[in-house]
Amino acid sequence: MSDQKLHLVIGGRVSDPQHLEFTDLKAMDFVxxxxxxxxxxxxxxxxxxxxxxxxxxxxxxxxxHRLLQPDMLKR
Incomplete structure (x- = not known):
């Protein structure tokens, strides 16, 4: 089993800066x-x-990595 820990950086316009509800998923910035x-x-x-x-x-x-290999959290 791999110990690679991948991370995704994304961004976009939100309806409320206090939350993570993105308003236009088609316009997301996939960094x-x-x-x-x-x-x-x-x-x-x-x-x-x-x-x-x-x-x-x-x-x-x-x-x-937490989504792809949830068992890593148990280590």
Whole structure:
């Protein structure tokens, strides 16, 4: 079993900056998939900084490895 921990960085316009309900899924910004949290966080920071003045834009890091291999959480 692989110990690779993939992370996805995505962003888009949200209906409420306090929540994660994206308003237009077709217009999502898929920043990329990264092999570790550190590189995903760096990409997230870069994307978030580009839209810092737009309160309705939100970027997130999704822990893909937790979805693909939920048994990793038990370790």
């Amino acid at each position: 990329g998939v990264f092999p570790d949290y550190a590189s995903a966080e760096e990409a997230w920071r870069s994307a978030a900084r580009r839209t810092i003045d737009d309160a309705e834009m939100k970027y997130v890091v999704v822990h893909l």
